[in-house]
Amino acid sequence: MSTNTCLSCGACCAAFRVSFDVSELESEGGCVPDGLADRENATLARLRGTDYARPRCVALIGEIGREVRCGIYRERPGPCREFAPLAEIGHFADACNRARARHGLPPLPVDRD
Template sequence: MSDLNPCMTCGACCAYFRVSFYWAEANDGGGLVPAQLTEPLTPFLRCMMGTNSKHPRCGSLEGEIGHRVSCAIYPNRPSPCREFAMSGENDEENEACNRARARYGLPPLYKDMLFHTSLEAATSVLTAVQSAPN
């Protein structure tokens, strides 16, 4: 079993939601997000390039979803990415995280499953949770 953060073997939320934010989070507005990796959305909003499409995938997501992924601009990612909580974090489920994972055939995460990062390990823990006596 790996002790890696589950997000490092997931990436589903980076290829499920439109990642939009106030335009000035980009570095041509004084923020950190590389402007060339964003798309205009409205006069006041931008989104990460590739996320405003029928089959979204952020252009900054590297790797293969469900196996090994990373964010090419992690230190400079926009606020929605910073604020999106992995399900189970702080003992709280995040339905949106689990919905994105389901889109890619990944099992939901509960607080009991943190740090069980492989599909096999997560599935075995899920089975244990589901079959635990009340």
Template sequence: MSVDNPCLSCGACCASFRVSFYWAEADAESGGVVPLEFTEKLNPWRSVMIGTNQPQPRCHALCGDIGGYTTCSIYEQRPTPCREFEAGSEGCLKARAKHGLSLDLSDWRAA
């Protein structure tokens, strides 16, 4: 059985890493699309997704339970690090392991 989008039954990356990005991605006047209310300033050049700059990160935009049905409430407006993160990558497997999820991704990789 294959899964069209494995991220919809995972969400581990959204609760494992700090998501930092150039501040202008959340500045509408600069062409940014990330909703400002989901971000906080990290330093003069970087912003982070709220909830990810914590010892136990969990992005404020994540909906659902890790390992169950999950979704991103701002998926079409997510920042660059989220757009570049790949399911099945080393970071993905690290996040899945952190949350006790299976590292066997053959179900959806074969699709």
């Protein structure tokens, strides 16, 4: 069984702004807890903490590069669901490695068959 690198990384959760459609908020029929998001405008919301010069999602629990988990994994918004682990999807690999570099973590190998 392979180890999920994301469970010891978390760099993406502390590197990018996470904006999503307001329909994903609980108050609008979605799953994302309203208390963990701010509305940007009538159609967009963002996860709290991801909007700073040194972003860190408020739902991220643990120490980046050691052991992390998402406190709202089952309720996370679409952009978080789409940012799959490197092993699963190649086009996010560069973004993943940029996030890792921001936190002093080495890049992960990318299989680009």
